[in-house]
Amino acid sequence: MxxxxxxxxxxKTLISFHKLIETLEEIASTNIxxxxxxxxxxxxxxxxxxxxxxxxxxxNLIHKNETLIKYLLADLFPTALTxxxxxxxxxPFQNFTxxxxxxxxxxxxxxxxxxxxxxxxxxxxxxxxxNCILILNTFYNQHxxxxxxxxxxxxxxxxxxxxxxxxxxxxxxxxxPTDKAIPLTSEDIDLLMDNYNNIDLWKEKFPDKSWILKxxxxxxxxxxxxxxxxxxxxxxxxxSEAEETERTQNFETIFRSIFKISDLKIGFIIYNxxxxxxxxxxxxxxxxxxxILNDMPEADCRNALFGCSLENILEQSKPFVISNVKKFATxxxxxxxxxxxxxxxxxxxxxxxxxxNDKLLGIIELVSAKPRELNSINANNLDLILPYLVDTLERxxxxxxxxIEAVIQREYTxxxxxxxxxFRREAQKYFQTNSPNKxxxxxxxxxxxxxxxxxxxxxxxxxDHRNGTVKEDLKNQLKTLLExxxxxxxxxxxxxxxxxxxxxxxxxxxxNSPLKxxxxxxxxxxxxxxxxxxxxxxxxDNECQILVKHYFEKLDEKTGMFYHSRKKFDNAMSIINxxxxxxxxxxxxxxxxIFPHYYERFKTDGVEHNLYIGASIAPTKVFDxxxxxxxxxxxxxxxxxxxxxxxxxxxxxxxxxxxTSLILVFSSPITIRxxxxxxxxxxxxxxxxxxxxxxKRIDKANIKGTKERITQKEKITIVYSHNQEEAEYxxxxxxxxxxKILEPTIEQFEVEELQGVSGLRAIRVKVTNENKQxxxxxxxxxxxxxxxx
Numbered sequence: 032m033x034x035x036x037x038x039x040x041x042x043k044t045l046i047s048f049h050k051l052i053e054t055l056e057e058i059a060s061t062n063i064x065x066x067x068x069x070x071x072x073x074x075x076x077x078x079x080x081x082x083x084x085x086x087x088x089x090x091n092l093i094h095k096n097e098t099l100i101k102y103l104l105a106d107l108f109p110t111a112l113t114x115x116x117x118x119x120x121x122x123p124f125q126n127f128t129x130x131x132x133x134x135x136x137x138x139x140x141x142x143x144x145x146x147x148x149x150x151x152x153x154x155x156x157x158x159x160x161x162n163c164i165l166i167l168n169t170f171y172n173q174h175x176x177x178x179x180x181x182x183x184x185x186x187x188x189x190x191x192x193x194x195x196x197x198x199x200x201x202x203x204x205x206x207x208p209t210d211k212a213i214p215l216t217s218e219d220i221d222l223l224m225d226n227y228n229n230i231d232l233w234k235e236k237f238p239d240k241s242w243i244l245k246x247x248x249x250x251x252x253x254x255x256x257x258x259x260x261x262x263x264x265x266x267x268x269x270x271s272e273a274e275e276t277e278r279t280q281n282f283e284t285i286f287r288s289i290f291k292i293s294d295l296k297i298g299f300i301i302y303n304x305x306x307x308x309x310x311x312x313x314x315x316x317x318x319x320x321x322x323i324l325n326d327m328p329e330a331d332c333r334n335a336l337f338g339c340s341l342e343n344i345l346e347q348s349k350p351f352v353i354s355n356v357k358k359f360a361t362x363x364x365x366x367x368x369x370x371x372x373x374x375x376x377x378x379x380x381x382x383x384x385x386x387x388n389d390k391l392l393g394i395i396e397l398v399s400a401k402p403r404e405l406n407s408i409n410a411n412n413l414d415l416i417l418p419y420l421v422d423t424l425e426r427x428x429x430x431x432x433x434x435i436e437a438v439i440q441r442e443y444t445x446x447x448x449x450x451x452x453x454f455r456r457e458a459q460k461y462f463q464t465n466s467p468n469k470x471x472x473x474x475x476x477x478x479x480x481x482x483x484x485x486x487x488x489x490x491x492x493x494x495d496h497r498n499g500t501v502k503e504d505l506k507n508q509l510k511t512l513l514e515x516x517x518x519x520x521x522x523x524x525x526x527x528x529x530x531x532x533x534x535x536x537x538x539x540x541x542x543n544s545p546l547k548x549x550x551x552x553x554x555x556x557x558x559x560x561x562x563x564x565x566x567x568x569x570x571x572d573n574e575c576q577i578l579v580k581h582y583f584e585k586l587d588e589k590t591g592m593f594y595h596s597r598k599k600f601d602n603a604m605s606i607i608n609x610x611x612x613x614x615x616x617x618x619x620x621x622x623x624x625i626f627p628h629y630y631e632r633f634k635t636d637g638v639e640h641n642l643y644i645g646a647s648i649a650p651t652k653v654f655d656x657x658x659x660x661x662x663x664x665x666x667x668x669x670x671x672x673x674x675x676x677x678x679x680x681x682x683x684x685x686x687x688x689x690x691t692s693l694i695l696v697f698s699s700p701i702t703i704r705x706x707x708x709x710x711x712x713x714x715x716x717x718x719x720x721x722x723x724x725x726x727k728r729i730d731k732a733n734i735k736g737t738k739e740r741i742t743q744k745e746k747i748t749i750v751y752s753h754n755q756e757e758a759e760y761x762x763x764x765x766x767x768x769x770x771k772i773l774e775p776t777i778e779q780f781e782v783e784e785l786q787g788v789s790g791l792r793a794i795r796v797k798v799t800n801e802n803k804q805x806x807x808x809x810x811x812x813x814x815x816x817x818x819x820x
Contacts, residue, residue, distance in 0.1 A: 036125060037158045041166065041237035042244035043209070044122055045086025046093065048103055050203045050246060052077070052084050073102060086245055093129055104130055107249065117252035123165075123199045124150070124158050128250060135252070141188040150197065151182040156230045162244075163237045167223070169206050171215060175224070182259065183252060191288050194259035195252040204246035211241035257415050260285040286397065289412055292404050298322045298396035299385075301424065307331065309394070322375055322396050323382070344394060350383040350413065354406040372398070379405040383413045385424045392424045449627045449648055450478070450712075476705035477715065478629070481645030482659050484666055485695040485726050488611055488673055489637035490604065490688050491744050498546045500596035505554055508593040509539045511582050512562060518575050531561060555592055599685040607688060608634045610680055611673045615640060618669045625665065626658035629703070629712065637690060638673075642666070643703055643712075664763050666694060670747055671772050674798040678745065691742035692798075693730050696751040696760065697722050721788065725750075728785045734793075735781040741793050747773075749794045750782060757792065764796055774799050 052074070059070040076099060077083050082092060083103070093100060100120075101108070108118065108130065117135045119128040126149055131139070139146070167173040181197040215223075219236055226232050263285050287295045300309045300321040310329040311321055324330055344351050353359045353369075356378050360369020372380065380398040384391050395417070399405050453476050516532045538554050566579050587594035612634060619630050628644035644662055646654035670692045681687050701722060704715040714723050729750055732741050742748045749760050757779075767773040774797040782791040 036127065037155050039155060039159055039234075039239055041159065041162050041239065041242050042206075043240040043242070044125075045088060045243060045245045046090070046122070046247050047084065047086040047245045048077075048100075048203075048247065049084045050205075051103060077103065086243075090127070097129070100130055108132060117195065117254075119250055121199070121248050121250040122244070123201060123204075123248045123250075124153070124161055126150075138185055138187075138193075142185050146185070148183055148185065151184055153181065159230065159237075160227065160233050163223075163233050165201075166206055166237065166242055167215075167220065170208070171220065173220065182255070191291060192256075193254060194256045196255045198251045198253070200249040200251070201246075204244060204248055207243040207245060209241055209243060211238050213238065213241070257289070260289060260416075289416065290397070290405075290409055292399055292401075294400050295404075296322075296398050298398070299393055299424070300324055300396070301393040302391045303329075304390065322372065322377060322380070322398050323394065325371070325375065344382060344384045344391070348384050348386055348389075348391065350381055350410050352381050352405065352407045352410050354379050355402045356380065357402070376400050378402040381405045381410045381413070383410070383417060385417055385420055387421045387425060392421065395420060449623070449629050450476070453478075477702060478643065478645065478647045478704075479702045480647055480700040481629075481643040481703060482700055483697050483714075483722060484642035484644070484662060485640070485697070486666055486670055486693065487637060487639040487730065488670065488677070488690050488692045489635075489730055489742070490607060491691050491742075493604065493636040493688070496600060496686060496688065497597070500600040501551055502542050502546055503596040504593040505551065506539060506542050507595070508558070508585075509535055509542070509554070511578075511585070511593075512558070513539070515566070515575065515578050515582060518578060519569060519571055528565070531565065535562070555590075559591060603684040603686045603688055604636065606684060607677060607680065607690070608638055610676055611638045614673050614676055615669060618665070618672070622662060622665050622669075625661045626654065627652065628662065631712070645700060660759065663696075663759070664766075667747070667749075667760070667763050668767065668772070670694065671767065671798050674745065674747065675800070678798075678800045689744035691730075691740075691744055692747040693742055694747065694749045695726060695729060696749060696756045697725075698753060698756055725785065725788055725791070728788070729782070729791070732785060732791075733783045735783045741780075741782055741795070743795065745800065746795050746797045750791055751793070752791060757794070760794055764794070771799055773797070 055070040055074055058066050059074055061067050080092070080096065080099075082088075087093060104120065113133040115134060116132050117138065118132045119135050120130040121128045126147075128148075139148070142148075161177055164173075164175050164177045168175055183195045183197060184192055185195060186192050213236055215236060223232065223236060283295060283297055286297050287293060298321045300311060300323055302308075303310050308329050308331055309321075309324060311324060353372070356369055356372045359365050360373060362369075375398075377398045378400055379402050380396065383395045383397070385393050385395060395413070397405055397413075457474055457476065513532065513535050516528060516535065519528065534557070538557070541550065566582070571579065585593060585595075587598075612632060615632055615638060619632075622628070622630075626644060627649040628642055629648055630640065630642055632638065632640045642662065644654075644659055646652075674690070674692055677690050681689070702715040703712045706713050714720060730742060733739055734741055741750070751757055751760065761777075764773055764777060768775060776797065778795040780793055780795075782793050785791070
């Protein structure tokens with residue numbers, strides 16, 4: 032092995048064993064046991080070599096006294112570990128080592144006499160700067176982190192490159208300034224800290240040979256060939272198209288070194304679970320492609336080409352290995368796939384699934400032009416590699432999903448027309464820059480001085496109704512199970528059956544009390560883990576078998592529980608929401624003709640909507656408060672229509688769910704800002720937050736001094752703060768009373784104080800309903816279900 036020294040260094044290096052000698056002297060002075068005698072004898076042998084203490088500059092002295100140095104370092108290099116550890120004495124970062132362990136010697140012998148052991152991607156400048164940082168940390172008590180991983184790449188006897196991580200121990204070294212050393216100020220250190228790549232500056236502050244490095248270091252190597260190969264694999268997959276050729280060559284070199292096959296080639300495909308198809312990765316790479324797909328961009332995994340050959344991958348999640356493709360192709364059912372590979376000069380191959388969380392992500396393809404080179408034995412090497420490939424292939428799938436989502440957002444996601452112009456303007460600025468790139472900082476989309484309008488129709492008591500249907504389904508299921516257990520004639524576990532009957536009855540009794548948060552989950556878990564195994568494994572007569580069969584037929588496929596009452600309730604909720612939302616959306620199209628404004632609508636246990644109107648929404652038009660008043664009247668009329676629609680609808684549903692309506696009046700203009708992280712508009716600023724607080728709490732508020740909610744079924748509640756708002760809405764109500772839309776009675780009251788909000792008042796008025804007998808003629812529940820589905 033040739034030695035390669037970096038000529039320039041801030042250090043004058045003196046290899047010294049003074050710290051070890053001092054330790055030996057302490058041991059020798061104890062006069063306690065054999066170690067004292069051993070230390071005395073060793074000290075006597077090195078007495079004629081004062082350089083061992085003062086510092087060795089002529090390295091030939093080391094080679095001439097290898098045995099003595101070996102004895103001196105015996106405690107640091109135990110004989111019992113010499114065939115296991117890869118360790119030697121060194122000068123940190125220099126290519127000078129001695130006193131090797133036997134394993135280290137063997138590695139260097141296999142590499143060949145001409146091998147030059149140098150640190151990977153490590154040049155003279157890095158060497159110089161890292162030594163300077165060592166001085167800063169040791170002598171100037173700095174804490175600069177320079178723990179960059181260092182590696183040796185050493186070939187084995189077969190020419191396969193092995194990779195070793197380098198670790199240094201500098202406990203036996205000290206750093207001493209010479210007369211040439213330049214004292215550094217804090218300003219000097221700050222300057223160096225900000226100029227890592229300025230080698231001239233480092234050499235100015237740390238002149239050549241201006242410091243003494245006295246002592247020795249210990250280098251330990253760890254074989255990280257697999258980890259290094261996987262790291263290189265990931266790096267190559269991330270390279271740009273400009274580096275495509277190099278990426279492909281390195282990618283295959285990594286696998287060739289692992290499998291020791293000179294002509295090994297790699298391909299891979301992604302599995303699309305939704306469509307049950309194999310597809311190529313989401314990037315244009317003609318070098319790393321797929322041997323399964325070849326020229327096809329995608330293929331159904333049940334394609335006749337594959338026959339039954341890929342059953343292990345799709346169903347058993349095991350590698351599919353063909354050690355001899357020609358022989359494989361002669362077997363019935365394998366002809367098409369065999370010929371498909373032969374046409375590509377593939378004589379042996381391994382098709383290995385990449386799996387995460389029991390889901391197939393894709394297939395790694397290893398192929399060779401030689402038969403028997405790839406087989407079921409060396410296929411086990413993939414056990415070490417595949418875990419590292421999971422993240423890579425998952426990233427490709429995520430990249431594909433992100434690209435698809437980007438297309439959907441670009442082509443299908445709509446931004447409300449009233450504000451689309453501002454998003455378009457910002458996008459145009461992006462493309463008008465000299466070089467559009469992903470680092471461009473987009474300006475926030477903000478609309479100032481806009482007036483908010485908020486309204487909602489909420490399904491009254493939806494939580495209580497939902498809990499009631501949950502209890503009803505659970506009771507029915509428990510009752511059915513108790514009937515089965517009563518008729519179950521089992522030859523074994525009679526005591527256990529009685530225990531389970533008691534537990535089922537206890538759950539049934541518990542449901543007579545108010546439903547707790549976790550009761551449903553407890554009962555479901557109990558039935559699945561304790562009851563169903565009994566029903567599936569017990570011996571029973573024909574009558575009981577029929578009961579059990581009917582019971583399992585009643586279970587919902589998704590929940591595994593009874594889902595009859597809840598399904599009716601969920602359908603009723605969905606029908607109401609869909610009908611009310613459709614009215615609001617339809618009327619909103621007309622409302623835009625009043626003045627362009629931002630509109631958003633949400634389905635919860637009912638339907639909520641936000642409107643924002645103001646000059647900043649449509650700067651090309653002249654805004655007047657008249658448009659705000661018109662929109663407020665439109666909002667009140669629309670809620671009346673939604674109330675009437677619900678009244679006509681509810682008697683056709685299995686649950687007569689009532690609704691309450693609410694309008695929040697807020698006359699002060701606010702600012703709304705588009706939240707990039709949530710992809711939605713929200714109010715901006717501390718003062719404007721008061722509006723959001725009121726919105727979130729007002730529908731649960733009571734009339735001041737009472738326990739009565741401000742909202743009631745079939746009535747619209749209008750919450751406001753100022754007298755002019757009261758006068759405005761009383762005029763709207765009179766108009767709608769004149770049109771027979773609202774009833775004559777008007778209620779007015781104060782709203783209880785909310786947290787941080789006081790002084791609210793409200794008007795409440797009932798919507799005029801038509802004759803209930805006409806309802807059944809308007810809607811059929813089955814028609815509503817069909818429309819919903």
